[in-house]
Amino acid sequence: xxxxxxxxxxxxxxxxxxxxxxxxxxxxxxxxxxxxxxxxxxxxxxxxxxxxxxxxxxxxxxxxxxxxxxxxxxxxxxxxxxxxxxxxxxxxxxxxxxxxxxxxxxxxxxxxxxxxxxxxxxxxxxxxxxxxxxxxxxxxxxxxxxxxxxxxxxxxxxxxxxxxxxxxxxxxxxxxxxxxxxxxxxxxxxxxxxxxxxxxxxxxxxxxxxxxxxxxxxxxxxxxxxxxxxxxxxxxxxxxxxxxxxxxxxxxxxxxxxxxxxxxxxxxxxxxxxxxxxxxxxxxxxxxxxxxxxxxxxxxxxxxxxxxxxxxxxxxxxxxxxxxxxxxxxxxxxxxxxxxxxxxxxxxxxxxxxxxxxxxxxxxxxxxxxxxxxxxxxxxxxxxxxxxxxxxxxxxxxxxxxxxxxxxxxxxxxxxxxxxxxxxxxxxxxxxxxxxxxxxxxxxxxxxxxxxxxxxxxxxxxxxxxxxxxxxxxxxxxxxxxxxxxxxxxxxxxxxxxxxxxxxxxxxxxxxxxx
Numbered sequence: 385x386x387x388x389x390x391x392x393x394x395x396x397x398x399x400x401x402x403x404x405x406x407x408x409x410x411x412x413x414x415x416x417x418x419x420x421x422x423x424x425x426x427x428x429x430x431x432x433x434x435x436x437x438x439x440x441x442x443x444x445x446x447x448x449x450x451x452x453x454x455x456x457x458x459x460x461x462x463x464x465x466x467x468x469x470x471x472x473x474x475x476x477x478x479x480x481x482x483x484x485x486x487x488x489x490x491x492x493x494x495x496x497x498x499x500x501x502x503x504x505x506x507x508x509x510x511x512x513x514x515x516x517x518x519x520x521x522x523x524x525x526x527x528x529x530x531x532x533x534x535x536x537x538x539x540x541x542x543x544x545x546x547x548x549x550x551x552x553x554x555x556x557x558x559x560x561x562x563x564x565x566x567x568x569x570x571x572x573x574x575x576x577x578x579x580x581x582x583x584x585x586x587x588x589x590x591x592x593x594x595x596x597x598x599x600x601x602x603x604x605x606x607x608x609x610x611x612x613x614x615x616x617x618x619x620x621x622x623x624x625x626x627x628x629x630x631x632x633x634x635x636x637x638x639x640x641x642x643x644x645x646x647x648x649x650x651x652x653x654x655x656x657x658x659x660x661x662x663x664x665x666x667x668x669x670x671x672x673x674x675x676x677x678x679x680x681x682x683x684x685x686x687x688x689x690x691x692x693x694x695x696x697x698x699x700x701x702x703x704x705x706x707x708x709x710x711x712x713x714x715x716x717x718x719x720x721x722x723x724x725x726x727x728x729x730x731x732x733x734x735x736x737x738x739x740x741x742x743x744x745x746x747x748x749x750x751x752x753x754x755x756x757x758x759x760x761x762x763x764x765x766x767x768x769x770x771x772x773x774x775x776x777x778x779x780x781x782x783x784x785x786x787x788x789x790x791x792x793x794x795x796x797x798x799x800x801x802x803x804x805x806x807x808x809x810x811x812x813x814x815x816x817x818x819x820x821x822x823x824x825x826x827x828x829x830x831x832x833x834x835x836x837x838x839x840x841x842x843x844x845x846x847x848x849x850x851x852x853x854x855x856x857x858x859x860x861x862x863x864x865x866x867x868x869x870x871x872x873x874x875x876x877x878x879x880x881x882x883x884x885x886x887x888x889x890x891x892x893x894x895x896x897x898x899x
Contacts, residue, residue: 385412385758386411386412386604387605388606389416389601389607390414390606390607391593391607391608392418392610393418393564394556394560396728397609398563398564399559399743399747400607400753401416401572402442402567403438403441406570407754413573414567414572415575416572418575429553429556429740430461430668432743432744433547433548433551434551434744437538438747440537440538442566443537446895447895450552450554451671451896452562453562454555454671454672455670457518457519457553457653458550459518459549460508460512460655461657462512462652463657463848465658465659466788466848466849473502474506475840475844478507479547480505481505481870481874483870486858486862487838488867488870490855490856491871492871494855494856494859494860495868497871497875501843507528507874509878510878510879512653515653515888516881517887517892518653518885520885521891526881527877539751540747540748541755555675575598575601578597579593579610579615583600584621588621589724590725605725605758606724606725607727610731611731612712612734616727617732618727621723624718625713625716626718630806631782631786631808632714632786633681634663635681635711636680636682636685637677638687638694638710640707641673641675641705642698642701642705644671644673644674646672646889646893647889650887651671655667660680661684662681662799663685663799665677665694674698677710678693687709717733720732720749720770721767726753726770728746732745735778739781741835745781748835752770753770776834777833777835779832780832780834780835780836783812783815787816787841788844791816791849791851792848792849815828816851820851822854823842823845824841826838
């Protein structure tokens, strides 16, 4: 399988091309064909902390790619108004500590130090409130239990379960441009052309794509990165798409790019998700601009009303910004690998961007493709294992996102009241009952790998406040001194780091001045 054709560019296409050439070198021939007429959504992207493995695998340091992509650090997701107006909480990138076998959130329910579980149980919440960078001006990572490894390359699987303390925000189209240069310098053939047709052989496998100016582009393995169109997988091969719309009704978004003056306005080290009447508004702080958008359900809101709400939310800075209206396809293809075609990115599947899973899905799928890469005999078990891995990760994220709505305390209009009556995945309904008696742990969350550890479920349940989670009865019989000491340790460490660490503005000014 030496001849790979990637159809479609953007983030998914160029991440795939760059990773495969880093993995296989000149032992494969890679052609990427993309149309000059298909633009990128360009809303700004937030990521999981696992994305660092992608850049490490490519041998790229932060100073190499971050300035070119207007990137900033992300320590958490900040949720505003999901419980009630004026309330916020964080879902941070930080491993939850345990004391005497019980997670610190369980101890907090029994001995709440303040009303803020996130500040009491995690250091990152205080750093987000203070707008701090996770690195000192000299580039050294903040002091915490995670040990930063220097070896490269690394993968998600290699460090699964090790929580790195931050992720990134970046401009997706700039990352695609950066990776275009990276990949083409290493031998990837870049064809700018329109794909007119997808050719199938007598078996129903993809034989070639027909382009307007370059004729037929043939290959052994075809990778569909054509976005929601899924030109190869769904249209040419007829693979069914399975919608998540019954459980996640948000199917639309309107986005704006809002200028930001780095010298005058603070760069928050978190993605913000602010609940609205028919969905939520994302705020992603980048260098020189804010990426913002309203994710909503078209069942409850018209596009023009969504745009008006978003502009009012942003204020005068949005006056000259052009709105980009997006229709989202929520769900996944039944199989992401069919015959000799693998779909990666939106053509494979998508859930709404509430927990920044879009780039994670791309990265994970590429790693799985390398892991299960086929030989000339096209062993079907490799395809099956790949498809199961991709299916499990998307279905698991679906459950996690449904939890945000199902247990949100906010019930002030029909959209939010309907979150309590809308169907939930069967297994999640059972888990919700368990969590009313005991905070989630590794035995009661979605059991297959999906990128979200048990502490993430703790954060959403305690933050959204829709159910009263009870502390474990055993804590009445366990000496609490060690837990109270851990709470004090977190307060002390947070106070010290807030004093010592620079702001994001200070850190990135120094990074960019050093270019």
